[in-house]
Amino acid sequence: xxxxxxxxxxxxxxxxxxxxxxxxxxxxxxxxxxxxxxxxxxxxxxxxxxxxxxxxxxxxxxxxxxxxxxxxxxxxxxxxxxxxxxxxxxxxxxxxxxxxxxxxxxxxxxxxxxxxxxxxxxxxxxxxxxxxxxxxxxxxxxxxxxxxxxxxxxxxxxxxxxxxxxxxxxxxxxxxxxxxxxxxxxxxxxxxxxxxxxxxxxxxxxxxxxxxxxxxxxxxxxxxxxxxxxxxxxxxxxxxxxxxxxxxxxxxxxxxxxxxxxxxxxxxxxxxxxxxxxxxxxxxxxxxxxxxxxxxxxxxxxxxxxxxxxxxxxxxxxxxxxxxxxxxxxxxxxxxxxxxxxxxxxxxxxxxxxxxxxxxxxxxxxxxxxxxxxxxxxxxxxxxxxxxxxxxxxxxxxxxxxxxxxxxxxxxxxxxxxxxxxxxxxxxxxxxxxxxxxxxxxxxxxxxxxxxxxxxxxxxxxxxxxxxxxxxxxxxxxxxxxxxxxxxxxxxxxxxxxxxxxxxxxxxxxxxxxxxxxxxxxxxxxxxxxxxxxxxxxxxxxxxxxxxxxxxxxxxxxxxxxxxxxxxxxxxxxxxxxxxxxxxxxxxxxxxxxxxxxxxxxxxxxx
Numbered sequence: 001x002x003x004x005x006x007x008x009x010x011x012x013x014x015x016x017x018x019x020x021x022x023x024x025x026x027x028x029x030x031x032x033x034x035x036x037x038x039x040x041x042x043x044x045x046x047x048x049x050x051x052x053x054x055x056x057x058x059x060x061x062x063x064x065x066x067x068x069x070x071x072x073x074x075x076x077x078x079x080x081x082x083x084x085x086x087x088x089x090x091x092x093x094x095x096x097x098x099x100x101x102x103x104x105x106x107x108x109x110x111x112x113x114x115x116x117x118x119x120x121x122x123x124x125x126x127x128x129x130x131x132x133x134x135x136x137x138x139x140x141x142x143x144x145x146x147x148x149x150x151x152x153x154x155x156x157x158x159x160x161x162x163x164x165x166x167x168x169x170x171x172x173x174x175x176x177x178x179x180x181x182x183x184x185x186x187x188x189x190x191x192x193x194x195x196x197x198x199x200x201x202x203x204x205x206x207x208x209x210x211x212x213x214x215x216x217x218x219x220x221x222x223x224x225x226x227x228x229x230x231x232x233x234x235x236x237x238x239x240x241x242x243x244x245x246x247x248x249x250x251x252x253x254x255x256x257x258x259x260x261x262x263x264x265x266x267x268x269x270x271x272x273x274x275x276x277x278x279x280x281x282x283x284x285x286x287x288x289x290x291x292x293x294x295x296x297x298x299x300x301x302x303x304x305x306x307x308x309x310x311x312x313x314x315x316x317x318x319x320x321x322x323x324x325x326x327x328x329x330x331x332x333x334x335x336x337x338x339x340x341x342x343x344x345x346x347x348x349x350x351x352x353x354x355x356x357x358x359x360x361x362x363x364x365x366x367x368x369x370x371x372x373x374x375x376x377x378x379x380x381x382x383x384x385x386x387x388x389x390x391x392x393x394x395x396x397x398x399x400x401x402x403x404x405x406x407x408x409x410x411x412x413x414x415x416x417x418x419x420x421x422x423x424x425x426x427x428x429x430x431x432x433x434x435x436x437x438x439x440x441x442x443x444x445x446x447x448x449x450x451x452x453x454x455x456x457x458x459x460x461x462x463x464x465x466x467x468x469x470x471x472x473x474x475x476x477x478x479x480x481x482x483x484x485x486x487x488x489x490x491x492x493x494x495x496x497x498x499x500x501x502x503x504x505x506x507x508x509x510x511x512x513x514x515x516x517x518x519x520x521x522x523x524x525x526x527x528x529x530x531x532x533x534x535x536x537x538x539x540x541x542x543x544x545x546x547x548x549x550x551x552x553x554x555x556x557x558x559x560x561x562x563x564x565x566x567x568x569x570x571x572x573x574x575x576x577x578x579x580x581x582x583x584x585x586x587x588x589x590x591x592x593x594x595x596x597x598x599x600x601x602x603x604x605x606x607x
Contacts, residue, residue, distance in 0.1 A: 002027070002048045002055075004340050007258055008563035008578035011067055011076040012238065013091050016098035016245035018105055019254050021045065021582070024067040024564065026078045026089050028054040033151070033188040034103040036244060036251045037271040037321055039129040041153060041188065046257050046345050047336040052127030054186065056089050056109055058082060059121055069565050072233060073215035074241055075208070076565075085116020085178065094207050095214045098245035103151075103190040110183040110204055111159075113176040120176070122161070122184065125169040126153055130333050130347065137168045143198070144170045150191050158183045158199040181205075223289035226599035231559060234566040235588035236288055239281060242585045244322035248296025249273040250281060251322060253570065253581035257333075259342035260528040260571055260580045267338060269347045270570075270581040272319045272328060275301070276403065277586050279362035284592040300324070301366055302377065305384045311353050314395075315388045316363060318356045318405075319349060328352040354401040355410070360392050361419025361426075361485065368430040382436050389427045390439055393446045396420040397453075402469070403478045404514055411469040414458035415478040421450040422485040451487075459494065465501035466494070468515055475505050476515045477534035480541045490544035499541060510554035511561075511572055512538045529571035529579045532558070536590035543597040548605060555594055 010021040010029075018038070020031035029044035029051070043051035058065075058080035066079040075092045090110040111120050128135055128148035138145040144155040144163055155170065157163060159182030163170045174182050183204045187196040218240065224232050243250040253270035260266035278297055285294040303324060310317040310326050320326050330350035338345045367377065367385055377385070396417070399410035424447035431438035457470040468476035479498065483490040506513045511530035535558050542551035561572050568587040570580025 002044065002053070004045070004048065005029070006577060007045075007339070007569055007580075007582050008567070010563070010567075010582065011069065011078075011091075011565045012241055012254060012567065012583060013074055013076050013093050013107075014241040015093040015095050015105055016240070016243065017101065019241055020091075020093070020107060021254065022067075022076055022078065022091050024078065025065050026055060026057045026080075028091075028107065030255055031107070032271070033105050034101075034190075035322060036242075036254065040131075041126045041128060041148075041151075043127065043130055043336070045255070046333075046339055047131065050127060050131040050336060052125050052131060053123070054107070054109075054125070055121070055123045056111065056184075057121050058087060058118060067564055069234070070212060071230075072219045072237070073212050074237055075212055075215070080118060080120075082116075082118060085113055085118045087111065087113045087118030087120060087176065089120075090208065092208065092211045094211050101246040103188075104193065105188050106196075107186040107188075108183065108204060108207060109185070110181065110208065111174060111176060112181045113178050115178055117175065117177045120174040120182075122163075122172040122174060123166070123169065124155055124171075124184075124186070125166075131336060132333075135168060137165065137170070139163060139165050139170065143195075145195070147191065152189055152191050152193060154187045154189075154196050156185050156187070156196060156198050158185070158201045158204055221289060221292075224287075224596075226595060227602070228559075228595045231562075231566060232288070232592055232595050235591045236284075236290065238567060238583050238588045239284070239585055239592075240290075240293065242583070243293060243297075244273075245296075247322055247324065248293065248300045249320070249322040249324075250278050250297065250585055252277050252319075252586065253584045255581045256347050257336075257342075257345040258339050258569070258579075258581045261342075262340050262573075262579070263342055265342075265344065266528060267342050267344065267346055268351075268581070269328075269330075269349050270584070272349060272352075273300075273322055274319045275304075275316055275359040276318065276356075276362045277589075279359075279366035281585065281589040282366050284589040284596075287596045288592065298367055301363060302381055302384070305363075305367075305388060306381075312355070314355070315391055316359055317352055318354060318359055319352050326352065351401070351405040354405060355398065356402060356405070357392075357396060357398065357400045357416040358403055358413075358419035360388060361422035364389070364423040364426050365485070368426050386427070386431070386436070386438050389423060389443055392420060392423060393439070393442045396446060396450065411471065412457070413469045413476075414454060414466055415468075415476060415481075417450050417454050417458065418479070418482060418485065418487055421447055421454070421487060424450070425486065454487075463501055465498040474515055475502055477502060477506055477512050477531065477537065478514070480512075480534065480537040483541065483544060490541070491546060496545060499545060502538070506534075507538065510538075510557045511535050529573040531571055532561070532568050532584070532587040533570075533590045535572075536587065536594040539594040540590070540597045543594070543601045546601075548598075548601050551594075551598060551601070555598055558591075 031042040044053035064081040136147040146153040256269035330348035332344040402413035512534035567583040569578035569582040
């Protein structure tokens with residue numbers, strides 16, 4: 001049985017409707033189809049024995065592997081350096097009309113040898129429906145057909161690849177000399193779909209060129225010219241890979257069930273669209289010039305408001321499937337061992353029906369941009385948004401579960417109140433500037449009442465800081481967004497005092513914890529690592545507070561925790577390992593905004 005690789009030991013390939021993880025030794029150990037939130041075909045990352053994988057490796061004790069992206073693309077290259085030669089596996093997923101939803105997706109894996117001779121070992125072992133369903137293998141004329149429940153997987157070859165049956169799976173040994181090439185293509189489609197035509201080496205080379213050209217064209221739209229161009233562009237490509245193109249909805253992460261603490265129970269399914277995460281990504285996308293992606297999400301979000309389909313009966317819920325379906329029933333996969341024994345493995349997400357009032361602030365900020373609101377939303381859209389603010393005026397003063405989705409009971413979370421204030425503040429500004437009909441009296445009353453409440457109850461005089469909720473003195477890194485939404489200026493004395501308190505309690509060698517679960521129980525056993533989103537928000541806050549040198553040092557140190565291809569998971573563990581679902585959109589969008597803030601402050605200092 002193959003051991004568990006480190007979570008960070010992967011690159012990502014995708015076609016903007018789904019994606020796969022490829023380990024640094026050439027194993028695809030996570031892939032769901034036809035969408036991000038579909039059942040898995042390969043999930044060895046959660047159970048090497050039952051999860052399934054698709055490996056192209058080079059065996060031997062003296063084999064060294066290196067993995068890299070082709071610059072400014074999502075084409076992944078895994079290199080094998082052996083005593084007899086140097087070989088490469090080039091992995092990509094062709095991007096073809098991504099805005100049109102399809103059940104057909106292709107994983108292309110091309111082998112080539114650049115020096116000497118290399119012997120590749122191939123093993124394709126799909127396990128459908130998270131390993132819960134069996135499949136039927138047909139091996140004929142050098143092609144394999146895996147028939148699963150409602151889904152087919154066809155493995156076709158090009159070049160000197162001879163597939164052999166291995167039970168209900170297939171394997172092959174491919175020996176190539178310098179200059180030789182071979183390839184395999186796994187096509188996933190609905191059961192009974194038309195089988196793919198046999199690939200050719202030349203045809204695959206043409207698809208490689210087309211895929212590379214797609215990513216080159218896309219990244220050229222970036223207007224970022226700052227100091228961290230390679231790093232920022234890799235984060236932008238990662239956000240693009242995590243976005244479901246037919247609807248414009250980004251998922252929070254590619255995976256489900258990867259632990260925040262190895263062996264612990266904090267193992268969640270992040271393959272859905274969080275209103276908060278996606279709304280905050282707009283700042284990063286607009287900042288880089290990717291307006292098309294930002295507008296696509298705004299249309300998706302506007303659709304959720306118009307439809308009003310929620311499991312809670314409220315105007316919005318905290319997360320949806322990428323197609324807007326609000327039903328995310330949580331279940332556990334008890335047959336899977338979990339990453340390094342981290343159980344239970346969960347799919348679906350039971351937090352979907354939680355009350356988290358902060359999402360209304362993020363949603364209003366995403367939708368209500370004065371520069372294009374009249375064109376983007378129209379009168380009917382404005383009425384819908386105004387209706388949400390009318391509802392919020394009657395409902396903002398309620399305890400909720402808060403941004404971190406704690407399962408320890410509702411509280412009067414300061415961050416939730418902060419974002420309700422932001423919703424009213426932005427709504428009032430837009431209604432006034434664009435002369436839109438609104439109950440400005442009610443909205444203004446709510447906005448001002450919230451401000452006074454936060455200043456009186458969210459501020460803890462003993463700590464000289466704003467705290468997590470009104471009945472605690474615990475600090476919370478979500479409040480790093482306080483200056484960003486305009487509640488306080490970045491150099492307000494109370495804010496600087498809060499930043500100092502966070503630095504003393506939540507920051508460890510420039511890494512930032514969300515909060516202290518021991519001091520503020522969240523209803524779950526175990527601990528967690530530092531939260532990479534918060535570490536980058538900390539950089540942003542330091543930069544705007546005028547602490548440029550400290551911000552730059554924290555940013556540079558944070559970048560050392562990226563994996564070998566520049567990707568981040570959700571958290572950093574106590575020995576520097578990446579933890580949680582991977583790669584995480586929240587982390588990468590915060591990296592982008594931190595880089596933009598540092599560039600802005602550096603440029604200002606030089607003027």
